[in-house]
Amino acid sequence: MRLQGKAAIVTGGASGIGEYTVRDMVEQGAHVLIADINDAVGExxxxxxxxxxxxxxxxxxxxxxxxxxxxxxxxxxxxxxxxDIIFSNAGIGSMAPSHELSYEDWHRTIAINLDGVFLCAKHALRAMKQNGGGSIINCASILGHVGQAATASYTAAKGGVVNLTRALAVEYAKENIRVNAVCPGYIDTPLLSQLDDATKQHLISLHPLGRLGKPEEIAKAVTFLASDDASFITGANLLVDGGYTAQ
Ligand SMILES: NC(=O)c1ccc[n+]([C@@H]2O[C@H](COP(=O)([O-])OP(=O)(O)OC[C@H]3O[C@@H](n4cnc5c(N)ncnc54)[C@H](O)[C@@H]3O)[C@@H](O)[C@H]2O)c1
Structure with missing residues (x-):
């Protein structure tokens, strides 16, 4: 078991990628604190x-x-x-033409998807320093690497997460704290539930593997990065995207 006896936090752990990561971490032997705002499902x-x-x-x-x-x-x-481990995964989607995006919506997406990742790292780092090391995994996205129309706030937040990950990795390497991110392609979770079938088919066509990803496929990448199997990996933004960004 990859994470035997490790202590982990998963934010946004009640649903989608977070839920599957909690399941995989527990299967790999970790104790897990699920952090979310969806209390009934999380409990x-x-x-x-x-x-x-x-x-x-x-x-x-x-x-x-x-x-x-x-x-x-x-x-x-x-x-x-x-x-030992925190997966900063809580996030929301945001789609609107940029000239119609309200400042309030912009700020809300940045607050959850970027500020939240920073704040989780800030407090986890304090505990990990006392523990002699740890592994932080942030949830970014393909949209931290490439642009897409009508996703300005989301794309800006995820781009921020990608480079925040590098900055923290460099800053805390000497403390034996590794900081990495996963960058999923489109994954079949409740986050995509608002999309109509035509949009889903279009998204599928953008992935060379010819399908959306599954949340358990992201979970496997996260538990790998969290584990000692990734002991020489820090500052990486691991694309798990069915080839989306390879084209
Ligand atoms: N689904 C995709 O296609 C996709 C692609 C790339 C990246 N991501 C990223 O993966 C992460 C998880 O997304 P998902 O697809 O599993 O979505 P999801 O909606 O299934 O899960 C998100 C979870 O975050 C929680 N959450 C929302 N706001 C919160 C807040 N302010 N504080 C604490 N928890 C909060 C929700 O309650 C929910 O349980 C997000 O960061 C998202 O941007 C998703």
Whole structure:
């Protein structure tokens, strides 16, 4: 088991990529704190996965609220005795022509998708420094690498996550803290549920592998980056995109 005895936090862990990552981390032997704003689903997932050997707890955390993030890290350390891993995954989609995008919508996307990732890293780093090391994985996107129409705030946030990941990797390498990101292509999760069939078919056609990704395929990349199998990988932005950006 890749993560035997490790202590992890997954933000946005109640749904989609986060949920599958929680499932895989638990299967790999980690104790996990699920952080989300969807309390009913998060609590249910924690109850389903916890066993005598594996602690799985849920905490309400809005990643735009620094006090809640600080409390989340404190709770993980109190429950597990340490923090080895955080997957900063909570995020929202945003689609609007840029000339019609309100400043409020712009700010909300940046607040959750970029500021939230920074704040989680800030507080996780404090715990990891005390623990002698750790592994931070941020959720970016193909849209941190390439542009797309009508996604200005999302693309700007994910581009920020890509380079924030590099900056933190360089800054904390000497503390034995690795910082990486996963950059998914389009993945079949509730985030895509608003899209009509024609749009989904178009998105499928943009992936050379000829399909959308599955959340468990991103989860596998995250648990790899979290594990000692990735011990010489830091500052990487791992594209898991069915070839989307290779064209
Ligand atoms: N699905 C895709 O195609 C795709 C592609 C690239 C990147 N991503 C990224 O993957 C991550 C997960 O997306 P998903 O597709 O699993 O979506 P999802 O909607 O299934 O899950 C997102 C989770 O984040 C939670 N969340 C939203 N706002 C939050 C907040 N303020 N604080 C805490 N939790 C919050 C939601 O409650 C939900 O449980 C996001 O960062 C997203 O940008 C998704």
């Amino acid at each position: 249910q997932l924690a109850q389903e996965l916890r066993t005598e050997e594996t602690k799985v707890i849920y905490q309400h955390v809005d990643v735009t609220d620094e006090a809640q993030i600080a409390a989340m890290v404190e709770q993980a350390v109190a429950e597990f005795g340490k923090l």
